[in-house]
Every structure is written in C-alpha cells, then in structure tokens.
Amino acid sequence: MSRVLRPHQVRIIERLRESLSTGHRRPMLQAPTGFGKTVVAAAIVQGALSKGKRVLFVVPALSLIDQTVRSFWAEGIRDVGVIQGNHPMTDSTRPIQVASIQTLQRRAIPRFDIVVIDEAHRWFEMLGVWMQAEEWATVPFVGLSATPWTRGLGKFYDDLVQVTTTAELIEVGYLSPFRVYAPSHPDLTGVRTVAGDYHEGDLGKAMNKPALVADVVETWLRRGENRPTFIFGVDRAHAKNLQAQFEAAGVPTGYIDAYTKPDEREVLFRRFTAGELRAIASVGCLTTGVDLDVRCIVLARPTKSEMLFVQIIGRGLRTAEGKSDCLILDHSDTHLRLGLVTDIHHDALDDGRQRQKQEAKARPEALPKKCSSCAFLKPPKVAKCPACGFKAEKQSDIQCDDGELVEMTPKRSQASTTEKELLFGQLKHFARRRNYSEGWAAHKFRELTGVWPDRYHNAPLVEPTPFILSWIKSRQIAYIKAKGSTHAHAAQ
Ligand SMILES: [Zn+2]
Incomplete structure (x- = not known):
C-alpha cells in the first residue's frame, strides 16, 4: 500500500x-x-x-x-x-x-x-x-x-x-512558520570551546544559575501563551533544574534524556499530548518523539553547532491543526550567533579541506536583529518590528545599535572581498606595465594573502598604492639579495 x-x-x-x-x-x-x-x-x-x-x-x-x-x-x-x-x-x-x-x-x-x-x-x-x-x-x-x-x-x-530547503517547506505549508524572541543574553565569558562547540561543563555552570533559570520560567509565563513547550537545557542538572522551577511555578513539566526508558518516554509523551504536561525539559536534540505537537521552544542551551541548533528548532516546526506558528524563546543568543534556521544552508558536503573550513566560518549574509522594544528577532535588514511595530528613530542611540548588527556583518565580509580584489587589480596593473605575466601577479598575491586569487581574475586594473609599490620593491630587493648571495656562494 x-x-x-x-x-x-x-x-x-x-x-x-x-x-x-x-x-x-x-x-x-x-x-x-x-x-x-x-x-x-x-x-x-x-x-x-x-x-x-x-x-x-x-x-x-x-x-x-x-x-x-x-x-x-x-x-x-x-x-x-x-x-x-x-x-x-x-x-x-x-x-x-x-x-x-x-x-x-x-x-x-x-x-x-x-x-x-x-x-x-x-x-x-x-x-x-x-x-x-x-x-x-x-x-x-x-x-x-x-x-x-x-x-x-x-x-x-x-x-x-x-x-x-526549510524556508521553502515553510512557504508551501509543510512546515510551521516560527517567531523568535531573544529575551535575555547569557554571559558566556570563560566558557571554552571544544571540537567546535561550547564545553559542556563550562556551559552548564554558566547557564545553570538561579537568576537565569528564574528568568527562563518568568519569560515563559509572560510570553509562552501557555503553549505545549519543549525546553532545551545544557546538561541533565540544568534541564532537571529547569523542570523543577517550571513545576514550582505551577507548570506541569516532564523531564526526558537519553537514559529515559522507552516505556517512561511513551507515558511522558502521552501525558504531553493529552495536555496533562504543559512542557517537557530535555537535553540534546531529542531525536525521538518528534511527532509531538510542540508549539513553543525554549532554547536555554547555547550552541555553536548549526546541526544541533537546526535539529532543536526542527522539533517545533511540525504543522498541526490549529497551529499558526511556533514560538521560540531564545535565552542562548544562538539566533544572534548563527542566524535564523531558514538562513542556514550548505550546498556541498564538508570534505575537511582548509578552503571549506574558511568558507564555513563566513556567517550567513546577515543575522537577525533584536527589536529593542519587544525582544522580537527581526529578519535581517528589516527596520520596523513585525511583532510590535516599533521602529527605531534616526536620532536615537537605538538607531545606531539597530543599524550596526544587521549591516556590519555583510559589510565586513564584503570589505575583505573588495580589498582582495583591489589588491589583485593593483598587482595586475603593475605586472601589465612591466610586461610581467599575470602569473607573477598571482604569485605576489599569494605571498601577501596566503591564497591564490582564483576568484579575482576579473578584478579591474587599479593604480598601485605607495604601500603596494614599496612592498613589491622590498620583495625585489630581497630577491636580488638572495640571488646575489647564491651567486657569491657559487663563486667561492
Ligand atoms: Zn518589537
């Protein structure tokens, strides 16, 4: 069938x-x-x-x-x-x-x-x-x-x-749209990074603090709309503490981790579906029970891993009858760090080569920005808050703050591209005037930047700056000296 x-x-x-x-x-x-x-x-x-x-x-x-x-x-x-x-x-x-x-x-x-x-x-x-x-x-x-x-x-x-893509599946209605708020920002000073993500022990200590946990609960009570919720903590101690504090606030909350037995898991999921439990606190990305009707995600687990992040948010993106969207309360700054899950995309598998690592470091073209009025995370380049309508005024401090985070990131990466293009244009210009080959320019470019100018072969010719001219000259002097000493050596 x-x-x-x-x-x-x-x-x-x-x-x-x-x-x-x-x-x-x-x-x-x-x-x-x-x-x-x-x-x-x-x-x-x-x-x-x-x-x-x-x-x-x-x-x-x-x-x-x-x-x-x-x-x-x-x-x-x-x-x-x-x-x-x-x-x-x-x-x-x-x-x-x-x-x-x-x-x-x-x-x-x-x-x-x-x-x-x-x-x-x-x-x-x-x-x-x-x-x-x-x-x-x-x-x-x-x-x-x-x-x-x-x-x-x-x-x-x-x-x-x-x-x-995820964005397309949302657009055509196979996945639920989502809204993100970033109500608080953890202090991760001193949290080490191991194998590409935060050190779990350090992170547990940084996040499992009474004030932070209380804020997570308080925010949910105020903003969570009493939705069926998954809460993601750093480790077992943190997730259990979150569960306890939600319970203490009168929110029936379950707890689950990799050690929860299958039958207990079933009972928990059944109670969640029946509405007896309003929330489930957990660790990791909870690969089972993904068919539950989850309408709010509380993210209290900062991560640098796009995989973990996308898997976690994915738990809230199933469509369901009467579900208009998924509400995400991000207490981890992960959206500000990695972007919206709909902006995370890779066209190729990582084969571990250096070039790819460098490219992978380049963040999405633009990151979302927090509304300074309601903490809603606005999509990149959106000035007026779609949630509360707030728009920062030009003369206020907020405008500066507003513009910076959204625009600085793409500007910076563009700047470095333009800089390299400009550099190669100067070297080509110099080469052309001296009747040197473009290969010469490419070698000089590599000496300066450590990479070949593969992407900049069409760079327009640019008059070299004094800095570049003196650098070329210094390299030529070094070359002649090296050659001279070799000759001298050979002559002995
Ligand atoms: Zn707003």
Missing part, C-alpha cells in the same frame, strides 16, 4: 536514481525536518524490494530500532527483520534488515545489495572503514540526514542530493 508522495519526495527519489545511474555509490540525501524522511526511506526500500534486492537499514542507536520498524510497518513494509542480540524479530531471510551501528560494529556484516544509513550526520569510525572496504565498493550506501554538515562527510559520501 503506497501513499501518494509529495512533489519534493518524488524529486528526491528521481535525483537519487540519477545520482546512482551516473556512477555515484555514496549519495547523501538531505531531507530537512518536515520533509517526510521516513516516507522517502520507505520508498527507497520498496523500490529495492520490487527489484528483488536486499536492503540493510542502519540506525545510529539501539533505541531507534523499534521505532524504525514501526514506521516501515506504517508504510506497509512488513517483510522486516532485525539484526540485534535476541530481538524477537530476528530473521535473516527477510529482504530488509534493520540494525544499529552498535550491533554491526561487533559482527561480520552479511552481504546486501543496498545500505541505507539513517541520521547520517552522526559519524562513527566504523562507518568509514566499512564504506571504504574493497568488497563493499560497488554496493550503494545512501545517507539520510536533515543536517549533513558533519566535518569530513565529503570524504566518504560522493554526492549531495538536495531538492528543497
């Missing part, structure tokens, strides 16, 4: 087919939250089964096995076996097998015609070894992820298949 696929789901299946037919064997499919990833997974599996192929479906945690089997059943795929200890569904003759990385790490993997890696942004060393093993070279591995931005993924996957 196959359901009618949505246009973007049809498109991604077509693009996957194209990718495989043009010789790719490790395509990564990007399916943003709300894309209907399980539907796409089921379509891939069904396609393979109809050709008599055997499929191995890999999940990154034991706890996801049963959920995955259930979602296949819901799509009408019943011929499913599970590879895992004494699992009741163990049956190696079934054409589709579901297994966790943890189990596969400990045994010889039988032969399959196609391997699907779910939540493929979660990387394991074992995956790299497996994907590069000679005997698996011709077997397609299909990655599925909403956020395939893990560093180095591009060394293992050979194609990135994207057919839509």
Whole structure:
C-alpha cells in the first residue's frame, strides 16, 4: 500500500536514481525536518524490494530500532527483520534488515545489495572503514540526514542530493512558520570551546544559575501563551533544574534524556499530548518523539553547532491543526550567533579541506536583529518590528545599535572581498606595465594573502598604492639579495 508522495519526495527519489545511474555509490540525501524522511526511506526500500534486492537499514542507536520498524510497518513494509542480540524479530531471510551501528560494529556484516544509513550526520569510525572496504565498493550506501554538515562527510559520501530547503517547506505549508524572541543574553565569558562547540561543563555552570533559570520560567509565563513547550537545557542538572522551577511555578513539566526508558518516554509523551504536561525539559536534540505537537521552544542551551541548533528548532516546526506558528524563546543568543534556521544552508558536503573550513566560518549574509522594544528577532535588514511595530528613530542611540548588527556583518565580509580584489587589480596593473605575466601577479598575491586569487581574475586594473609599490620593491630587493648571495656562494 503506497501513499501518494509529495512533489519534493518524488524529486528526491528521481535525483537519487540519477545520482546512482551516473556512477555515484555514496549519495547523501538531505531531507530537512518536515520533509517526510521516513516516507522517502520507505520508498527507497520498496523500490529495492520490487527489484528483488536486499536492503540493510542502519540506525545510529539501539533505541531507534523499534521505532524504525514501526514506521516501515506504517508504510506497509512488513517483510522486516532485525539484526540485534535476541530481538524477537530476528530473521535473516527477510529482504530488509534493520540494525544499529552498535550491533554491526561487533559482527561480520552479511552481504546486501543496498545500505541505507539513517541520521547520517552522526559519524562513527566504523562507518568509514566499512564504506571504504574493497568488497563493499560497488554496493550503494545512501545517507539520510536533515543536517549533513558533519566535518569530513565529503570524504566518504560522493554526492549531495538536495531538492528543497526549510524556508521553502515553510512557504508551501509543510512546515510551521516560527517567531523568535531573544529575551535575555547569557554571559558566556570563560566558557571554552571544544571540537567546535561550547564545553559542556563550562556551559552548564554558566547557564545553570538561579537568576537565569528564574528568568527562563518568568519569560515563559509572560510570553509562552501557555503553549505545549519543549525546553532545551545544557546538561541533565540544568534541564532537571529547569523542570523543577517550571513545576514550582505551577507548570506541569516532564523531564526526558537519553537514559529515559522507552516505556517512561511513551507515558511522558502521552501525558504531553493529552495536555496533562504543559512542557517537557530535555537535553540534546531529542531525536525521538518528534511527532509531538510542540508549539513553543525554549532554547536555554547555547550552541555553536548549526546541526544541533537546526535539529532543536526542527522539533517545533511540525504543522498541526490549529497551529499558526511556533514560538521560540531564545535565552542562548544562538539566533544572534548563527542566524535564523531558514538562513542556514550548505550546498556541498564538508570534505575537511582548509578552503571549506574558511568558507564555513563566513556567517550567513546577515543575522537577525533584536527589536529593542519587544525582544522580537527581526529578519535581517528589516527596520520596523513585525511583532510590535516599533521602529527605531534616526536620532536615537537605538538607531545606531539597530543599524550596526544587521549591516556590519555583510559589510565586513564584503570589505575583505573588495580589498582582495583591489589588491589583485593593483598587482595586475603593475605586472601589465612591466610586461610581467599575470602569473607573477598571482604569485605576489599569494605571498601577501596566503591564497591564490582564483576568484579575482576579473578584478579591474587599479593604480598601485605607495604601500603596494614599496612592498613589491622590498620583495625585489630581497630577491636580488638572495640571488646575489647564491651567486657569491657559487663563486667561492
Ligand atoms: Zn518589537
């Protein structure tokens, strides 16, 4: 029993087919939250089964096995076996097998015609070894992820298949719109950064302070509109404290983390859906229970990770009957740091090379800006607050503040581009006048900036400044001296 696929789901299946037919064997499919990833997974599996192929479906945690089997059943795929200890569904003759990385790490993997890696942004060393093993070279591995931005993924996957964005899914109504307020700003002075994100211990200490926690609760009471809410804390202590303070304020609040048992989880989710619990506090990005009707996200977990950020906000973007939008109360400054989730996008997998790292550092073209009247986060370059109508006056201090954050960021990155272009234009100008080649100019450019002027070959010619002229001269003197000393040396 196959359901009618949505246009973007049809498109991604077509693009996957194209990718495989043009010789790719490790395509990564990007399916943003709300894309209907399980539907796409089921379509891939069904396609393979109809050709008599055997499929191995890999999940990154034991706890996801049963959920995955259930979602296949819901799509009408019943011929499913599970590879895992004494699992009741163990049956190696079934054409589709579901297994966790943890189990596969400990045994010889039988032969399959196609391997699907779910939540493929979660990387394991074992995956790299497996994907590069000679005997698996011709077997397609299909990655599925909403956020395939893990560093180095591009060394293992050979194609990135994207057919839509979060912004587009909101526009066409498959995802809920959202509104962000930034009511308070944590002091993260002294919080170290480890492996690209804040050090969890440092961050826990910085965020789990009575005044900050009280402010989170107070803000929700004032602004949360009593919506069904997910609260994201830094660590267990912080999330439990948030739960306790919400409870103390009379808001029935549950708590969940990676250690919560599946049956307790079920009970919690049921009570949340029934409205007995108004909120659930948690740690991490809560990859299960994503189908809940969440209408408010409280973000008390600062992060530098776009993946974590996008996954967290995604928990609030499901559409539901009577839901007009998702309200986001950001106490972590993450939106001010990373931009709105609809502005976060990458066209290529990260293959770990230096150039990409540098580009990845460049922030979205513009960041949202906080309304100084109501704390609403305005989209980039919007002067009048869409929430309260406040517009900063020209002569006030706020205007300066207002203009700066929105405009400085793009200006700065443009400035450095223009500067480099200008520099190459001067070097080309100098080269042309002396009948030097453009290669000479490129080498000088690289001496000065450390990079080749690949992007600036069309830079217009510019009269060199005195600084550039004297720099060129100093390099020539150094060159002649070096040459001279070599000659002198050779003469001895
Ligand atoms: Zn406002």
